[in-house]
Amino acid sequence: MYITISPQKISGDYSQSVGDFVSYLEKENEGKPIAEQEHFFNQYGEEITGSEVIKEIDGNTAKLKKKEPKFYSITINPSIRELKQLQDPKRDLKTYTQELMKDYAKAFHREINGKEVSVNDIKYFAKIEYQRSFKGTDKEIQENQPYATKILSFKHEIRAIEEGRNTGNIKKLENQISRLEKQAPHQQNGKRIVRGMPKEGSQTHIHIIVSRKDMSNSVSLSPGGKHKASEVMMHGKIVKRGFDRNGFFAASEKTFDKLFHYKRNYVESYKARKTLLKNPKIYFSVLSGLPTNERAVAYKLLSKSGVPTMNIPTNKLQLTVKAIKKIKQGFDKAIQSSSIGI
Template sequence: MYLTITPQKLGNTYGQSVTDFVNYLDKENLGNSTDQCESFFNHQSDQIPSNRVIEKIDANTAKLKKTEPRFYSITVNPSARELAFIKNNPEALKDYTRKLMEHYAGCFNRDNPITIRDLKYYARVEHQRHYKGFDREVRENAPYRSQIIRLENQIRMVKRGELSADLKQMKKKIALLENQAPHKINGQMIRQGMLKPGYQSHIHIVVSRRDASNSFSLSPGSKYKASQVLLHGKLIKRGFDRDRFYQGAETTFDRLFDYPRNYVETYRSRKTFVKDQSKYFAQIMRLPSVQKQAAFKILEQTGLRVPDLRIPKTKIQLAVKTFNKLKRAMDLGVDSKAMEY
């Protein structure tokens, strides 16, 4: 389970309205008939049109400065294993989203506890993902793609009479490069923009910066985890516990669906990996046999070549060097503009 919380982009990309963001989310509905289009949903309704979302979020901005986000975007990305466990059921994902937002409300540190009734949010399930430039498959295919593009440009020059070359040989070279590329789908070389195969369902949530009554701000981007501050002579609580939110996101999923989460799928393990790879690997080696085998299988699915399960403890440090490749495979970096794990 991977989640990101991102503030509204200000400046040239997005204005003071949620319109551009909602239009971006509408992209998957393009070309679909009305009955095939995904609608927004929240705790009260399953069929909320886009214009209603725009109207409600844009109207809920009292006392916000022009430089303050009007809304936050939460993206929830269940793993392929999690999606397979719930059979990629969109209704199950909606149920999970509602439970997740109840948990989100509880992660705010306030004198009066925040509940789901205090939130103004709208969510949508999407089912497709496209390969992007930073995906491992695209990056590893890139050298082959670059040579193909150069040859295709030369072929056009030959056809225009600007270059003399053997077109047949150039086309054979392109076919050879496409065959040599390490990553393909149905024989086609993976490139940026192609649809990803398998279950790709994920959830986009837009949540207002202001509470549902438009009376006070609820910022998950607060730099304070849980603290008190003296304001006008009175101690008040502030902050948002992101660690609690991220860890609770997987706990909520597990309880709702009885999901048997492996150690390497946990938020706790990913934090351990970032801080201490030796400890991370040692924890895997201490798992019961069945869970350990499952852990290595999950890690292999990231594209990592994992060491032998029978590796002696004296060689753990050597194995850890191999595991450092997970930094790239698991995309563990924390973006300064998006709080994620």
């Protein structure tokens, strides 16, 4: 499970309307019959339209300044192994989202009218998506870019020749393009990976749009605050503040495991991921000390995610900085692809 929380920005500025983001999330419905389209849902209902989402989120920004986020995006990325545990993926993921948003509310160190924040205070809309496309920021696109530039240059030459603006051997240029297409380092189904190409494999994930303001449009609830849990004096009153991200991420795993009787391996846990980032030696020590069966599953999961398991340290002598750095590169790639929940 890999979960992210982020404010929505356009060219460095916070979005003043959720409209563009909703349009982006609606693209997967284009060309599909109404019966096959995925609609937004929340704690109270389903079949919610994009226009309703825009109206509710944009109308819930009282007293927020232009430089403050109006809404946040939570993205839930289940691993293939987690998805296989579901009996009815669509229904199960909706149920999980509704339970996860209870964890989200509990992560706030806040009170509204003297009561702890609950899911009934959170204005949100969620949507399940089944596809992902390669973006310009993806490693595959960036590393293929030199080849893409040369291919485009050759295509311009061919066009100039065809239009009589230049002379040259079109067949030779076409052969060069064909060779570059095959030489590009990142391929999918025998084709060079390009921007906008759908990613293969299971890409099911959930997008959640969360209003910065509570349901009453009077209290600001920011999951982006630096304060985990503190109290400050405001208008002569002691006010709680903060959001426990670590607690939320950990709780989201426990909720999934409890709902679907999922046996989470060490390498899939948020705790393991944090340990890897903060203290790799402890991470690899725990990994090598797992019971035989669990360790075998862990290695299998890592191997499927592209992590070079042959180089994973198995004792203290092998826990060198060089070895750890090499393995962490593999982990970073697995995290970016959301292929395992580390």
